[in-house]
Amino acid sequence: MINRKLVKFLSFRYVILALLFIILAGGLVLLPKFEKQEGIKPEQLLSNIISPERYITTDELADRIINQDPSLLLIDLRDEETFKKYSLPNAINMPLKNLFDEDSSAFLNQDAYDVVFFSNDNFDADQAWILCNRLDYKNLYVLKGGINRWFKTIINPPHPKENMPLEAFKLYATRKAASMYFGVAYPDQVKTNVPKRPRPTPKKVITVKKKKKAPEGGC
Incomplete structure (x- = not known):
């Protein structure tokens, strides 16, 4: 009974998300800050939505974090309280409701890093992706499966x-090694004198300067 209720609940959430995709693709939802419909055309947005290329797996992300990929910028869309309990290394907390605050644009509107959105599952991350893609x-x-899948696989x-x-x-051997890197200890783990790899340090994000608009009308 519980499983059926859970399936119905998740199905309902993803139906709502699908409807959101359709509305955004048609250009019917406009952010107040962008009244002139800045961004890509609806048909291009729809094409981007259909493509699965926006997803990055937990295995791919773990490998990039372990190898200290300097091009990663992780955005945790969960609330601040949940973020403080657990998050990915060097992730920036940016709750979905604050996605378009003035301070957030420097992290999102740039081309120096690969921005990876994540939440507990795909729901909030998909919404953030579609709004920014617009x-x-x-x-x-988007981290496929979110933190929930991160725990189950890594x-x-x-x-x-x-x-x-x-x-x-x-x-399994690869994932076990990754979990040990992220602090998981196993009963059969052998202690060695090999020094631990240093954790990645926070990166400076390049702020994108806004282009000045040309004056309208007049000679």
Whole structure:
């Protein structure tokens, strides 16, 4: 009974999200700050929405974090209280409701980093992606499955069963190593004198200067 209610609830949320996509693609939802409909055309937005390329998997993201990829900019869309309990390394807390605050544009409207939105699942991150994409912001991605999938695959990866293929065991070994990097300790973990890799340091975000508008009319 609980599972059925959960499925119905999640289905309802994603129906609402799909409707939001359609409305935004048609240009019917306008942010007050952008009354002149700045951004890409509705048909281009719809094309972007259909493409699955906006998603980055937890395995891909873990690999980039571990290798200290300097082009990553992680945006945690959850509320401040949840963010303080747990988040990804060097993530910036930017609740969805504050996405278009004046201080947020320097992080979102730039082309120096790959912006990865994430929340508990895909719901808020998809909304942030579609709104920023509507304004033609570049290099936007969504963490597929959000923090929930991060815990299930990276922090607490399931051990493969004996009848699974070799690839499943290789993937588990990779994920287990990643979880150890992020602080998970295993009973069979052997202590060594190998120094830990330093954690990535916060990066300075390049602010994009707004272009001045040309004067209207007159000779």
